[in-house]
Amino acid sequence: MYYFTSDYTEGCHPEILKKLGLTNREQTIGYGMDEYSLEAQRLIKVQCGRSDVDVHLCVGGTQTNLTIICAALRPFQGVYGAVTSHINTHEAGAIERTGHKVLELPTPDGKLTAEQINQAYQGYDTDPNREHWVQPKMVYISQPTEIGSLYHKNELIAIYDVCQKYGLYLFIDGARLGYGLCATDNDLAIADIAQLCDVFYIGGTKVGAMFGEAVVIVNPLLKDGFRSIMKQSGAMLAKGRLLGIQFQLLFTDNLYVKISQHAVDMAMKIKKALQDKQLPLLADSTTNQQFVTLSKVDYKKISEQFVLDEIRLLDDGQIVVRICTSWATDELQVDHLITVIRSL
């Protein structure tokens, strides 16, 4: 059985293990103040094309989301997120436990639009009783989104404009950022993102690292006290070097993009096969996640050799599944899967 269930089924890029071995006996100070972490921060600032950002290395995605939101908001403030957003669905209420409401917005494709944010905020702002409402203060989006879709430059500019107009912080969750960077229709480099939001992070866990998410704080208002809130959130790794070494490697010789490209290439091969069979795709994803609706029979047939991620059982017995590739996906298995798809 081969798993296409997620992008964290394997360990990590072998270069990382090699470097961990080479440096294993070195003594470093803890909590992210070591030389490897500093070098990783430097390299990420280079990627951002600006040296005035703060970079912090956290362990996982939920942890990173709750730390950023907890650090940014005052008690009566909330964060807009798509109804399908990770913070609204798969974090067991982590954001609420920090005291903040996720202000759900509907979405057909996993993305928010500038217009809907504008409208929602207007609804709040013009309400004479707005002191009795949660004050919207942040917008959370994922690039790419939880269902594989991608924001384009003009869309992000429009969203950031609305945010700046109303004093909303724009926070971009880049847990799968590498796979967005490599999409054929992508027009947003990391340096663009670093100009078009207040805070974002570059995902490692799903893109070749053992674990790790690199937070980039752009807005100076969000910088103060961040390390203390990391510590308080249990998000400050004692052996920070482990994070430093991983991100140093990922941002040396363009490794982060190279290994992401492989995942996207594999996903595009699968997508084409699905489209050729005219199987209905949930969204037009140009990244490493493909969501498709399968009949019971088709799903059973694929499941004889492959494990997919069951997303939703439909009333008519059909099933929506996620097919997920990664930096580690075996092309032979992809070809094999495609053969099975063609045979459906």
Next chain:
Amino acid sequence: MYYFTSDYTEGCHPEILKKLGLTNREQTIGYGMDEYSLEAQRLIKVQCGRSDVDVHLCVGGTQTNLTIICAALRPFQGVYGAVTSHINTHEAGAIERTGHKVLELPTPDGKLTAEQINQAYQGYDTDPNREHWVQPKMVYISQPTEIGSLYHKNELIAIYDVCQKYGLYLFIDGARLGYGLCATDNDLAIADIAQLCDVFYIGGTKVGAMFGEAVVIVNPLLKDGFRSIMKQSGAMLAKGRLLGIQFQLLFTDNLYVKISQHAVDMAMKIKKALQDKQLPLLADSTTNQQFVTLSKVDYKKISEQFVLDEIRLLDDGQIVVRICTSWATDELQVDHLITVIRSL
């Protein structure tokens, strides 16, 4: 100008002031352990038809909601509420600050149905990744609802059945309970409610008291530590006698119902006038709140002599308003308003 904006525009029923005056010099112990509070608790238990409930007296509605929910839920648990529910809209994120997600459910008329709760919970319960979701553990409904509609006995039985099936606590916010009790179509006495939920409260603030909400805890699992959580929430009044005296009076000689009946009678007169003019009502409210859509011209005309509560401005310039009566509403003013409505 006469205000129909809310049910808390006046002070309190004159009997309450009188009794406060008569008892003013008496010395009592604090924090709700005084004789008046004990007597109020006893009278409320009589209303409930059962002596095995715990009764606690809090000051206001938001405070009561957050205290109950905070006391009932563990950190990863959330509460179902209508999208229009008070906890989801007008409490500035009070529930989230206690760490809990309000799990929004859609509603056409302010009410939840047993069927939709069943479906929503099934969606959670059958998800293989449900450990990553907020666990639904409570259902919050208002009787009557925020838009004046009312649950009937069969509906409440059905909801409570679903709750018991899944181990969900049913919490009924009775901030306006008196006005529900007096609705012509009401078939739920307080004693019924005390059999059909885990916790509820009887509102005083909006029904003749200066302030105060009487919490009735039915489910033994919700009793432990409640007073400490009240104290911690800032919901334990030092001079608890003030609450005791008010609820003692409200539940002597049926005062609570008598004064509520007046409000409902006044609302029904207004409703009839609105219906006679075929003005569109938001919901078929049989209680003290009537929501109606008015044209700009009509609204302006009424506003020359009456203040209504503006709820929503529609795109076509019409406006949805709330007309709210109370125990204190002046019938002459009601008749006057009706005259104006007829003249529209």
Next chain:
Amino acid sequence: MYYFTSDYTEGCHPEILKKLGLTNREQTIGYGMDEYSLEAQRLIKVQCGRSDVDVHLCVGGTQTNLTIICAALRPFQGVYGAVTSHINTHEAGAIERTGHKVLELPTPDGKLTAEQINQAYQGYDTDPNREHWVQPKMVYISQPTEIGSLYHKNELIAIYDVCQKYGLYLFIDGARLGYGLCATDNDLAIADIAQLCDVFYIGGTKVGAMFGEAVVIVNPLLKDGFRSIMKQSGAMLAKGRLLGIQFQLLFTDNLYVKISQHAVDMAMKIKKALQDKQLPLLADSTTNQQFVTLSKVDYKKISEQFVLDEIRLLDDGQIVVRICTSWATDELQVDHLITVIRSL
């Protein structure tokens, strides 16, 4: 039996009830935006000798403390308080539930000193690992303190200097402020306090009101969003007029001070009797609370006619009690108590 257990055993000053009666049928808007609340705010600003402060009216002390601290601090920040301070002892962990640590400081007399705050902060500030500590950001003191002692002007100036030096907010809990204002050794008017801290409140619950605490925010940094945090904390009374009317009266014709003076006069009479009998006082209190150690026999004798507040049972069987007077204390009963004391 006559109670000297606390300063909230009676109802409220009769003028308040009278005014509540006179205004009872008036219609006002809610949530503290009514004319009475505005007038109370104006009068309190006059007392403060400055119009640039914000005034908010809350219901009770614990509620006020948690609202102010919650509004002022970021998640990793804490508040210095005496080990005997109300927030550290009698609020059931209300401050911790807002997420903030009470940083206990020892005290022999209920007061903090500038020097000990300086030393404690230095300990934090010079620690190379201070990112791993709670950041002290506020100092909480009570005037008068929980055990009746009083800060003098030079002490408060010194504390505020230290606070300003380190960017610490100074918050003065004035739950019994009236009784401090009337102490013979007091040299701090409300207008002085309004120059020597960042935020404070003027207690009503224990000084003649039915309930109510008037928050005065001096530091502009603490003003933003306060009403939303009040709402979210359940600290915004629907019928805000009740608070407005009470504080309007208390700050008309110097009523607040006049009624406080009576309590202090009564306490001084009792204190003299205790001192004449050379009974050991816990602190040299010049305010309405006297703490004295009694033998079992003496305590029993007094308890035949008076109820005192038992504070602590000592190992040798003696007992520390609190004798508390108030605006409502009956002088005949005081004289009677003194006779008993003399007979011990």
Next chain:
Amino acid sequence: MYYFTSDYTEGCHPEILKKLGLTNREQTIGYGMDEYSLEAQRLIKVQCGRSDVDVHLCVGGTQTNLTIICAALRPFQGVYGAVTSHINTHEAGAIERTGHKVLELPTPDGKLTAEQINQAYQGYDTDPNREHWVQPKMVYISQPTEIGSLYHKNELIAIYDVCQKYGLYLFIDGARLGYGLCATDNDLAIADIAQLCDVFYIGGTKVGAMFGEAVVIVNPLLKDGFRSIMKQSGAMLAKGRLLGIQFQLLFTDNLYVKISQHAVDMAMKIKKALQDKQLPLLADSTTNQQFVTLSKVDYKKISEQFVLDEIRLLDDGQIVVRICTSWATDELQVDHLITVIRSL
């Protein structure tokens, strides 16, 4: 320069890296449900000598502490901890952010005693106003303590007896448990600990793992919902296998104890040298941390070749330092340090 500053200056035991390499390409499911995690759980249950415990693998110590405490306590409950305990000092208020007060108890040697817990709880339990206090519900101790001291079996039995008498959960932080297991005066095996507390954890981060703490839940009352609270706390590693592999190795062939023994042996050599020079030790530590007071001159001399952890600067200019060994400590460097100590 050689570092004796902490037990997390190096990477991890080389066997771990080797195994990570061998398994790197394997596909596993996420979030701790993989075969390696299951096997690690099984091995730890064997160590505990009981199969009825739940085992969960978290990433770091602060994270583990806050997750356990958050899962165990209700909002008005707090946890006793030594004034020097990690949760009270070095976690930036993580416990308070979950809403719970750390109830500080004094300690001369880093340890709590059954007697002081008994006395503290009695103080709470006999207070007529205990509803206004934080309810003590848990006792937190560290084995070994933050300053290297060790609980012995009779002490732990006495503490657990008190806890059971009052319904307090006993939680043992074993971040450095391995170093306690190897102390010459240790009489507590893991299987003993698993009989004498409600929940504890076995530290990996400081004992040879890259990271990781294995939580053992003994008391069934603490088991429910733990994984959801882990997820919500950001404490559930996506690639749980990384934790599984590490703990599987540490508990195979007694590796955890073997590598801990080395650290303790090295610490004892250093301790003897310090004692031979009659340098004052902070506590009689039989584990891997030695705290010693040095004169400025001596500290300077040692610092020419070694980095120690500065704990506290005394008023007379002397300095308290920590000398910390670990599984990775180089014996040559230890001998070198001893030579320098002898030359002071």
